[in-house]
Amino acid sequence: MRNDRDVADVSELLRVGSGVELAAVDAAGVPGLPRRGVARRDPKGWARAELAVLGAELARQQEMLFANAKTDPGDQRRVLLVLQAMDCGGKDGTVKRLARAMNPQGLRIKAFGPPTAEERKHDFLWRIRRALPLPGYVGIFNRSHYEEVLVARVRRLVEPRVWQGRFETINTFERELVDSGFTLVKIMLHISFGEQRERLRQRLDDPTKYWKYDPADVENRAHWTAYQQAYEDVLSRCGTDHAPWYVVPADRKWYRDWAVAHLMLDAFRSLNLRYPPPGFDPQTERKRLSKDETGRAGKVNGR
Amino acid sequence: MRNDRDVADVSELLRVGSGVELAAVDAAGVPGLPRRGVARRDPKGWARAELAVLGAELARQQEMLFANAKTDPGDQRRVLLVLQAMDCGGKDGTVKRLARAMNPQGLRIKAFGPPTAEERKHDFLWRIRRALPLPGYVGIFNRSHYEEVLVARVRRLVEPRVWQGRFETINTFERELVDSGFTLVKIMLHISFGEQRERLRQRLDDPTKYWKYDPADVENRAHWTAYQQAYEDVLSRCGTDHAPWYVVPADRKWYRDWAVAHLMLDAFRSLNLRYPPPGFDPQTERKRLSKDETGRAGKVNGR
Numbered sequence: 359m360r361n362d363r364d365v366a367d368v369s370e371l372l373r374v375g376s377g378v379e380l381a382a383v384d385a386a387g388v389p390g391l392p393r394r395g396v397a398r399r400d401p402k403g404w405a406r407a408e409l410a411v412l413g414a415e416l417a418r419q420q421e422m423l424f425a426n427a428k429t430d431p432g433d434q435r436r437v438l439l440v441l442q443a444m445d446c447g448g449k450d451g452t453v454k455r456l457a458r459a460m461n462p463q464g465l466r467i468k469a470f471g472p473p474t475a476e477e478r479k480h481d482f483l484w485r486i487r488r489a490l491p492l493p494g495y496v497g498i499f500n501r502s503h504y505e506e507v508l509v510a511r512v513r514r515l516v517e518p519r520v521w522q523g524r525f526e527t528i529n530t531f532e533r534e535l536v537d538s539g540f541t542l543v544k545i546m547l548h549i550s551f552g553e554q555r556e557r558l559r560q561r562l563d564d565p566t567k568y569w570k571y572d573p574a575d576v577e578n579r580a581h582w583t584a585y586q587q588a589y590e591d592v593l594s595r596c597g598t599d600h601a602p603w604y605v606v607p608a609d610r611k612w613y614r615d616w617a618v619a620h621l622m623l624d625a626f627r628s629l630n631l632r633y634p635p636p637g638f639d640p641q642t643e644r645k646r647l648s649k650d651e652t653g654r655a656g657k658v659n660g661r
Numbered sequence: 662m663r664n665d666r667d668v669a670d671v672s673e674l675l676r677v678g679s680g681v682e683l684a685a686v687d688a689a690g691v692p693g694l695p696r697r698g699v700a701r702r703d704p705k706g707w708a709r710a711e712l713a714v715l716g717a718e719l720a721r722q723q724e725m726l727f728a729n730a731k732t733d734p735g736d737q738r739r740v741l742l743v744l745q746a747m748d749c750g751g752k753d754g755t756v757k758r759l760a761r762a763m764n765p766q767g768l769r770i771k772a773f774g775p776p777t778a779e780e781r782k783h784d785f786l787w788r789i790r791r792a793l794p795l796p797g798y799v800g801i802f803n804r805s806h807y808e809e810v811l812v813a814r815v816r817r818l819v820e821p822r823v824w825q826g827r828f829e830t831i832n833t834f835e836r837e838l839v840d841s842g843f844t845l846v847k848i849m850l851h852i853s854f855g856e857q858r859e860r861l862r863q864r865l866d867d868p869t870k871y872w873k874y875d876p877a878d879v880e881n882r883a884h885w886t887a888y889q890q891a892y893e894d895v896l897s898r899c900g901t902d903h904a905p906w907y908v909v910p911a912d913r914k915w916y917r918d919w920a921v922a923h924l925m926l927d928a929f930r931s932l933n934l935r936y937p938p939p940g941f942d943p944q945t946e947r948k949r950l951s952k953d954e955t956g957r958a959g960k961v962n963g964r
Contacts, residue, residue, distance in 0.1 A: 463760075555950060555953070633872065638874070650882055
């Protein structure tokens with residue numbers, strides 16, 4: 359197991375609130391990474407190895423969450439990761455890494471694209487509510503309700519008074535989720551303008567990545583500053599005590615994956631999960647199984 | 662890459678149809694495994710290593726499927742794995758192994774439990790249709806519509822004429838799926854009566870597995886023979902050319918995982934997938950990106 363004394367409190371370091379300035383956050387930074395030993399000599403190698411350890415512990419925590427919900431219908435606990443980022447910010451890669459560590463059957467992954475015609479007929483939280491994980495499950499939102507105060511604002515899809523009113527609606531909604539058993543982890547993957555260009559270029563240089571490239575992404579770059587400002591408002595106004603926002607420097611993928619796993623694990627640990635006690639007597643059940651051994655096996659084998 | 666000449670046609674070996682007798686299928690067998698070289702000396706090690714290779718290729722195939730559906734709205738292709746097995750047959754473990762190899766965002770995993778009150782108000786395919794994957798996605802059904810001719814029959818939840826009529830309904834339904842772009846892979850994980858006992862016992866010996874144990878599973882063992890007969894009817898009557906059934910010996914987990922990955926890969930390969938051509942001119946886009954480099958970066962950095 360990891361030596362906790364070597365790692366600063368990552369959650370505390372990455373948590374943001376009112377007044378956050380994204381320009382002051384180094385997208386290539388590695389906050390919380392130990393500054394001595396192997397982590398100093400080979401930070402990438404260290405973080406990748408550490409990720410495997412964190413992943414195994416995440417899987418165990420997830421199983422306990424699931425087991426508790428399964429054996430106790432009154433247990434409403436569940437975890438929801440909300441991922442936001444600029445284009446090429448690494449949302450897909452993060453989901454892939456995280457999901458591979460955990461049990462896919464206990465995950466509810468939902469990617470939100472532009473609202474469909476049906477979704478537009480409802481209030482903006484309608485499609486979000488429909489995608490919420492049930493108790494015992496871990497939800498991962500790849501984009502989320504926050505798009506309605508980001509792209510909707512920057513690309514002027516609605517009037518200012520509309521998106522302005524949504525901050526309070528969102529805070530009320532998330533308060534309701536937390537009160538009904540949700541643990542929320544909201545993460546903005548923070549990449550630089552230069553790194554985004556580099557990643558777009560990589561898609562253009564590899565025919566197996568053409569399908570990920572959208573010429574509209576280049577147009578969106580002209581709105582970079584407006585998006586950063588919109589993100590700052592989101593982080594400032596919706597980074598609450600019950601549903602904090604974290605900014606994860608994401609130019610280095612190995613740091614990003616390590617930090618996200620860390621934040622998820624901290625969220626799980628705050629639940630103090632244990633494996634549930636048996637709803638039966640193990641000794642009695644062992645005897646039943648043994649009897650079955652002599653009583654039934656012959657008949658079955660002889661069919 | 663794997664040397665295909667060393668591996669027999671696994672799909673052909675595991676495929677079953679009318680007249681199949683499960684008692685004649687060795688649940689601890691390893692059909693299709695090479696009988697020479699490393700595979701002979703260390704079959705488990707060989708299969709685990711091979712699984713990593715198959716997994717990487719599966720991920721690539723899945724990405725091509727997804728990319729085609731994304732870039733061509735007329736492409737309706739998708740893959741659906743239907744998994745059935747007795748209790749402890751390894752459905753959960755199989756899903757976990759398979760899903761970890763692939764991109765979780767392109768998967769639609771659905772576990773079917775006993776029908777809810779709402780589901781019981783509809784015909785038995787209603788909840789199945791609602792869980793079908795969209796084009797470009799890979800669906801995994803952990804249990805399925807086949808429960809309605811298995812448990813419903815063995816535990817007498819419906820009259821015989823009801824479940825008898827379902828075979829034709831299912832064949833018609835699956836024909837409809839195939840005609841609308843589905844590739845179906847239906848797999849029965851085949852374990853022995855003794856192996857089931859062993860796995861139940863393991864759950865009783867490990868407090869972190871208590872939550873998986875259900876005393877009703879022991880009662881179900883009394884119906885083992887009836888279940889095997891019900892499975893034989895399923896395989897015989899619904900193992901069609903357009904939607905074949907495979908029986909995978911599953912007492913050995915490493916063989917099971919290898920065989921399932923193989924069957925999935927064969928299904929993908931039958932689609933002859935390629936990465937789609939770009940819907941833009943890469944050279945033009947590279948130039949746009951470069952211009953953006955000199956035109957915007959200064960302004961953004963200086964905000």
